[in-house]
Structures are given as structure tokens and as C-alpha cells.
Amino acid sequence: MSTVSRRNVSSPRELARIGDRISFIYLERCTVHREDNAITATDADGVTHIPSATIGTLLLGPGTRVTHQAMSLLGECGAGVVWVGEQGVRFYAGGRALTRSSRLVEAQATAWANRHTRLDVARAMCRLRFPEDDPSTRTRQELLNMEGRRVKECYRRESARTGVPWRRREYHPGNFSAGDPPNQAITAAAQCMYGIAHAVVVALGCTPGLGFVHSGHERSFVLDIADLYKADIGIPAAFDAAAQGDDDVASRTRRALRDRINATGLLDRCVQDIKNLLLGPNGSQETGEMPDQVTLQSDRGLLVESGRNYSDAEASKHMREEPVW
Structure with missing residues (x-):
């Protein structure tokens, strides 16, 4: 049937x-x-x-x-x-996006296409992660240095909090078991965070490949967004899981991360952060109310109704009565 x-x-x-x-x-x-x-x-x-x-x-x-x-x-x-x-x-x-509006992806592409606005978004991301520092005059190298120092500090802090011994971050592609328990937990947490960030990015209609900190990868923007929550959600959950023993660290990490995501309202926070980064604090409030519609681009930034015939000036006078098909 x-x-x-x-x-x-x-x-x-x-x-x-x-x-x-x-x-x-x-x-x-x-x-x-x-x-x-x-x-x-x-x-x-x-x-x-x-x-x-x-x-x-x-x-x-x-x-x-x-x-x-x-x-x-x-x-x-x-x-x-x-x-x-x-x-x-x-x-x-x-798979597909949840939204049918292109507003966010257009804002993302516009900000990404200019190196000055691209740096502005990278600085805004840094401000979200380290609100006590002012990154407005930081160069890209200085932002990277700040990131590296803060992540190392986070590892040491979580090691002291949980009592889990920590030497250094090690990642062995294709050989998950080669790392010690805290490194296995961090790898498992990172993969989960990438998946969650990817889900939110595509649900909002953004493109995963246009990153503002990361570059050259099909998931650059996903990595950007996941890193926003590394220090306060991903790494603490990993150390909590590693502190419970050496067996089945990956599964415990995912469960700990799930509980922390639920307790912190991460999905809603992630949605709002992406909107603020790409649209600014004011524009982010309007995205959810955008109608499901398709327009055509005309001159001087004018958007006109789609599905209508604009073959010549005479036809444009009757565009509301003459659909394309």
C-alpha cells in the first residue's frame, strides 16, 4: 500500500x-x-x-x-x-538538520569569509571559555598559548581533585587501550563531546567545516564548539570516571558525561552559545521565530518571494498572480 x-x-x-x-x-x-x-x-x-x-x-x-x-x-x-x-x-x-532556515549558516559563512571577523569570533569563543581574561587584543598565537596553558592547568586541577595520577596527555589513534585510564577517559569524553557538538551544529543548520579556531577539516566548527565545554564538562567527567578504577573506563566516562550534560543543560547552552557567536546577543533571540520560507536574492540586498516569475518588468508587476509552477 x-x-x-x-x-x-x-x-x-x-x-x-x-x-x-x-x-x-x-x-x-x-x-x-x-x-x-x-x-x-x-x-x-x-x-x-x-x-x-x-x-x-x-x-x-x-x-x-x-x-x-x-x-x-x-x-x-x-x-x-x-x-x-x-x-x-x-x-x-x-543526517539532516532540524531547522529549515539558512540564517545561521549564512551568518557563519559571512563571519568566516573575512579574516577580521573570523578572528573576532575566535576571540569571542575564548571569552566564553575564559571570562576573566580580555582576549580583544590577542593575536591568534596568543589565543593558542592561552588555550594550551589553561588545558594543562585543568588536567592538574582535576588530578588533584580526584586523586588520579596524571603525567601528560597521550592519544594513540587506532589503539585506545594504549593510554592509561585517565587518558582513555579523556579520549572517550572528547569523542562524545564531538558527537554532541556535531548534532547541535547540524541541527541548527550550520556547516561543520567552517571553523574559527580549527581549520582544514570537515568538522572544524564542531571541534571549535566542543572545546568550549572541555574544561568544565568533558575533562571533569573523565577524571571522575578514572577515579573509580581501571576497568571499563570508557563506559563509565560516557555515563558520567551523560549525567553532567543533563545537570548542566548543555544542549540548551550550546544552542544559545552558537547563536550568540554567529548572530550576536540581540540577533540570537530571533532565530527560533523565523518562518519556514524560501526567498530569492535580488539587487541591493533585496529578498523577493520565491516561486514567482520574474522574466521581465511587465511580469514582475503580476508576480503575485503568476507562479513559476
Whole structure:
């Protein structure tokens, strides 16, 4: 039986805001299907029903199969879908944005395209992380130096707080177990934070590749945003997990991070920070109210209604009565 046009696609106003949703749900070794307006995860233990409109991002791990109907429902609800490695450690692919407005991505591209405004955003990011310092006159190298010193201080502070011995940061690509427990925990926390930041970035319609601190990678902006919360969310959660023992550090880190994300309202904070960085404090208040519409660019910054025929001056007089199709 055909399902084409059976139900209308929800408008942006009808969808739950990304800041009000569950940050992420991780599934592995199951089949994801649809039942009414919920998705189901079926495995050896039975069937679990998950309200699709409450999901920020669905992480699909190894052994998962997802049906077309499930993906259709997730798309209608604006939920992010990400294919990841085991326990969510690696990011492989992602889906669509929650918003249908291009305002944020246009603001991002405009700020990124000018090296002066690009530096302004980088300084604003630094100000978010280190509010007690004024970065307004800092060069890029000075910003990097500040970042390096503060992160080292954070490692030492968390080591002293939790009693976890700390030597130095070590990361071994492709060999997670080569690091000691605190380094494993930090790596697991970083990967989770990248996934969460990626979900918020694409949900807002921004482009992951146009970074203001990081550059040259398809997820440069994602790395920028994730780093905003490294010192107060990611690293403390990692050391808390490492302090509980050497076994199963990665899983404990993810659980600790989940609890900290929920307690701090990170998703809502992340959304607001991105809006403030790209639109400024005033413009950020208006984004959620933008209508679902498409316009055409004309001369002198004028935006005109789309779907109308502008073939000549005479036609433009009757543009409201003559659609393109």
C-alpha cells in the first residue's frame, strides 16, 4: 500500500527544540523500526519503544539495522541520526538538520569569509571559555598559548581533585587501550563531546567545516564548539570516571558525561552559545521565530518571494498572480 502523502511533514514550530530533547541515545546490535509515531529497537531482550520527537541524536552502533519507515519518522521529527563505531567512539556519517532556515549558516559563512571577523569570533569563543581574561587584543598565537596553558592547568586541577595520577596527555589513534585510564577517559569524553557538538551544529543548520579556531577539516566548527565545554564538562567527567578504577573506563566516562550534560543543560547552552557567536546577543533571540520560507536574492540586498516569475518588468508587476509552477 502506498504511503506517499499519507501525513504532512511537521513544521519547524511543531517540532521540539533541540535544547528540550534527550541529548543522545546509543543503540547497537538491534533492528530499528517504526510503530505509529515511535521508533522501536528490537534485540534479543525484546522490543523497546522510543518517542522519536524527544531524541536529539540517535547513535547507531555496530550490528544495527534501520528500516526506511524508521528513518522517515526520524527525519520528520528533525532528529539527528549518526552512524558511529562501537560505544560511539568513532563518527562515520550523519543526517539532516532540524531547522529549515539558512540564517545561521549564512551568518557563519559571512563571519568566516573575512579574516577580521573570523578572528573576532575566535576571540569571542575564548571569552566564553575564559571570562576573566580580555582576549580583544590577542593575536591568534596568543589565543593558542592561552588555550594550551589553561588545558594543562585543568588536567592538574582535576588530578588533584580526584586523586588520579596524571603525567601528560597521550592519544594513540587506532589503539585506545594504549593510554592509561585517565587518558582513555579523556579520549572517550572528547569523542562524545564531538558527537554532541556535531548534532547541535547540524541541527541548527550550520556547516561543520567552517571553523574559527580549527581549520582544514570537515568538522572544524564542531571541534571549535566542543572545546568550549572541555574544561568544565568533558575533562571533569573523565577524571571522575578514572577515579573509580581501571576497568571499563570508557563506559563509565560516557555515563558520567551523560549525567553532567543533563545537570548542566548543555544542549540548551550550546544552542544559545552558537547563536550568540554567529548572530550576536540581540540577533540570537530571533532565530527560533523565523518562518519556514524560501526567498530569492535580488539587487541591493533585496529578498523577493520565491516561486514567482520574474522574466521581465511587465511580469514582475503580476508576480503575485503568476507562479513559476
